[in-house]
Amino acid sequence: MNVSDDRKVHSTDIVNGLARKDIFDSKGVLLVKKDARISEAHYARMREEGLVIEENTKSHEAKSFDINYVSSKSLHGRLEKVSNKFIVLQEKIVNDVSIALKQDFDDIVTELIELCDEDINQVLGELFLYDLKKYFYSKPIYIAASLIELIKRFNVYKKQKVIKDDTKVQLVQAALTYNIGLIQCNKELYDTKKKLTVTEKRELRENYPTQSITTIIQMGIADPVTLDAIKNHNIAAKTPSFEALLLRTPFIYAGIALPENKAILENNLYNPCREFAKLFSESKLDPVLGGLFLKINGIAPIGSILNFETREKGVVIRGPSSSNVMSSLIRIITNKTGVQLRKPGEKFYLHQTKMLQKGLSDHHQFAWSKFSPFVTWER
Numbered sequence: 001m002n003v004s005d006d007r008k009v010h011s012t013d014i015v016n017g018l019a020r021k022d023i024f025d026s027k028g029v030l031l032v033k034k035d036a037r038i039s040e041a042h043y044a045r046m047r048e049e050g051l052v053i054e055e056n057t058k059s060h061e062a063k064s065f066d067i068n069y070v071s072s073k074s075l076h077g078r079l080e081k082v083s084n085k086f087i088v089l090q091e092k093i094v095n096d097v098s099i100a101l102k103q104d105f106d107d108i109v110t111e112l113i114e115l116c117d118e119d120i121n122q123v124l125g126e127l128f129l130y131d132l133k134k135y136f137y138s139k140p141i142y143i144a145a146s147l148i149e150l151i152k153r154f155n156v157y158k159k160q161k162v163i164k165d166d167t168k169v170q171l172v173q174a175a176l177t178y179n180i181g182l183i184q185c186n187k188e189l190y191d192t193k194k195k196l197t198v199t200e201k202r203e204l205r206e207n208y209p210t211q212s213i214t215t216i217i218q219m220g221i222a223d224p225v226t227l228d229a230i231k232n233h234n235i236a237a238k239t240p241s242f243e244a245l246l247l248r249t250p251f252i253y254a255g256i257a258l259p260e261n262k263a264i265l266e267n268n269l270y271n272p273c274r275e276f277a278k279l280f281s282e283s284k285l286d287p288v289l290g291g292l293f294l295k296i297n298g299i300a301p302i303g304s305i306l307n308f309e310t311r312e313k314g315v316v317i318r319g320p321s322s323s324n325v326m327s328s329l330i331r332i333i334t335n336k337t338g339v340q341l342r343k344p345g346e347k348f349y350l351h352q353t354k355m356l357q358k359g360l361s362d363h364h365q366f367a368w369s370k371f372s373p374f375v376t377w378e379r
Contacts, residue, residue, distance in 0.1 A: 076374035082111045087137045094183050102220040109172050116148040121302055121318045122377040128303030129373040144175035146250035153292045174229035181211025205236050235284050245286045249293045257301045298325040305361040311336045315376050326351040340370045
């Protein structure tokens with residue numbers, strides 16, 4: 001079949017399976033309407049019939065129909081960029097703190113706050129699911145993002161902006177650097193799976209805040225709220241300030257939810273919400289802050305994978321939509337044999353389904369063979 005070029009579709013006119021514009025032939029006949037979805041099979045037939053002008057075929061096809069294609073402008077792309085910038089900065093601090101630029105750190109703080117304001121659920125979900133390989137780097141970002149949302153909810157609870165923007169920035173600085181003096185130690189512990197003695201754990205808990213403060217002062221960070229929150233955020237502090245308690249809340253939660261303490265989750269998979277609430281009550285937290293924080297995630301951490309009695313698995317993609325901790329939004333990612341779907345499946349609110357959840361699945365063992373975790377939110 002011979003078709004003149006003016007009646008063909010340019011491959012670059014189709015991105016992510018959608019026509020970028022109305023496409024006409026030389027006689028003004030509409031070939032493809034803007035925003036029309038073109039399936040991969042349809043696109044393949046068009047190519048076979050010679051209706052497509054290929055331009056940078058390999059790279060374009062990957063972008064057009066690869067469900068895992070990452071746009072640098074998407075939330076995932078920007079979060080990945082911020083995370084990588086933070087990792088680079090931390091490595092500079094470990095190797096030579098004098099080359100770690102405060103402006104780079106300020107940019108990371110600003111960009112992370114903007115991402116959390118855009119969609120806190122996707123930010124927390126992705127940081128949870130992507131934590132395994134970069135745990136010692138990603139945990140502070142997870143804590144910082146959680147803290148940003150907690151501050152927002154506390155201001156709503158108080159019906160006024162009790163925590164001002166400048167204080168929020170200083171607290172986010174603290175969340176990102178609370179353990180900066182222990183990065184190398186954390187990395188070694190995580191890589192070697194070494195178990196610390198009770199005495200070693202106590203010494204680390206008592207000393208690392210001071211080490212972190214010394215390090216960030218060398219970077220040029222000396223804001224009083226930041227230094228106080230770092231100094232008094234953990235349970236070793238006897239009389240923490242309110243700002244320190246703000247940081248302590250997501251700090252404790254992250255210790256439960258992320259893999260450093262994965263054994264806790266493995267022992268309490270059936271009802272994680274109850275276990276989280278119990279640990280909160282035993283961790284010297286402000287009860288108002290603890291209650292507000294539990295409503296961010298609900299029954300299980302945003303990003304965690306739930307097992308259902310049908311043998312399907314679903315990702316928690318949104319926290320509770322109401323005061324009911326069971327009202328999280330779930331998206332199915334496997335069929336009833338446990339095999340990952342080709343693309344994310346149906347969405348439903350946990351409290352509105354008849355399917356019974358059977359606790360958390362170990363997301364570190366889940367094989368993302370068909371699509372990447374971020375696709376669960378962006379598709």
